Amino acid sequence: MDYPRAQTDELKPYCTKLSMFTEGGVPFFSLEGLRLPAGCQPQVCDALLCPVTRDNYPSRLYLSVKVKSLYDRNWNCENARIGEKNWFAFSWKVEGANLTLAQMLMAHLLGFTKEK
């Protein structure tokens, strides 16, 4: 699946390095050094944005560590092996068709700062 350059460019300000790979036919955007919202511990970590439906989620943000934030989240995905690394994700569904990649990322990051 191809994503417009304009959309991928919009992701760049949020991380130090952006790349993409596919695994098992599923695309993943790798965001190295993703800056997390204020109040998160750590403030920066690596992340994977999966922009397609996978495992009951329309899209998902995987993180290289379990992040502490304002709200306790249900980290229902631990040590998911993707791209030969292990990732974590909490239960947070981002609905809405036709989101741009940046909108998708923002909606996932809201999971750290929005109660529900």
Add this chain to the structure above:
Amino acid sequence: MTAERFARQSFLGADAEARIARVTVGVPGLGGGGSHIIQQLAHIGFQRYVLYDDDVVEESNLNRLVGAEARDALAETPKLHIAKMRILSLQPHAIIRGYACKWQEKPEPLRECQIVMGAVDGYRGRRELEIACRRYLMHYIDIGMDVHGDERPVIGGQIILSSPCGPCMTCMGFLTAEKLAAEAARYGNAGGRPQVVWPNGALASTAVGLAVDLVTGWTRKNRSYAYLAYDGNEGTLTPSKTLIGIEKYVCKHFGDTDLGDPVSIPL
């Protein structure tokens, strides 16, 4: 060890023992299914093993964990130890690399295997193992069983061979988005699923047979895939109906870029 040791399996071919001895087989998960598998592999003559299990024997395992004794539940013996002892009792010169962790925590040793035999939990676990096997070129033989229904229990299960260049578990209709989604909705919690020894034995035995055929070619079937559905109530193993038309399939899920370490395209 004398030639008499393998006299009864001479139909596998004149050089079968040498071929079998050279293969490195990975077994992530040494529970009910894995313990059956490694016992049979050792009997046949496999010498090189990469094993993973981070668990210890509990009393509830004793109904099916091959090699475990009642005292092991009291002592909380690691399942890895049970497996090692079982292998070494049959193959004293076996080379065993064992890791008391999940394979995902130390994946490099698994890459040296030519065959991986998995009895892991869950669809997600199977997907991850299959991806690793495709990346690092390993045949993946999967087994699993389940019991469903309270009023009239039904035992089901599968044996699947997913090989590089062949159809994958998604192509074969075993891994589906629906199954993965349903599992994720349960937070991946398999829970204390019913498990009994005889289906594990049937599945493990057939899986080991597939492995031996991959190494010796004794059936001359040249299998690049298999999906056998187990009906534990009828006691049958039949090719899954989802395989209809599979010969024409070219796997779309794993391509050249999925070989080796992931290749990221900078954006």
Add this chain to the structure above:
Amino acid sequence: MTVAIKMTGRLYDEIRRDLERPHPFAHERVGFVFGRISTRDAGGKLVLLTRYHAIPDAQYIDDPTVSARIGPEAMTWAMQAVYHGRAAREGIFHIHMHGYAGETGMSKTDRREIPPMMPGFQSVGRDAAHGIIILSLDHGSGWVCLPGNATLVPCGNIAVIGTEVKIFEKGRTS
């Protein structure tokens, strides 16, 4: 540092089919096979062969003093392929076959002619492994130049992951 090579049965069959074809004047055929390097346990390396390039008949040089000699077009193609494979850390292996059974190694001519190709490949594909593979009718041997190292390291084994698994190890035929 131990190194192992793996390839699929399909790739092995493709290579064998090409290398066993007769050539109008060369006694042996030569090909290039590409591979990606990964890490094994205890710092060892694994080379996963990905695809094969058969050298066209016209790119051989008629030299009766050797079993096969490839010309500059073949080498130019190879160098360009290494260049284009840099992002995937894909390296190149010179491959040919000796037409006898049993364990095989580099002939005197092989030792003289093939290792000198490696520095050129390394200069273009610095992060990839490059090397040499020699097959026999029922065995295979390999030597690998790891990234940053000019020495050719013998492979511990070559495994063919096909409908019949083949493992070529030093001292044992398949």
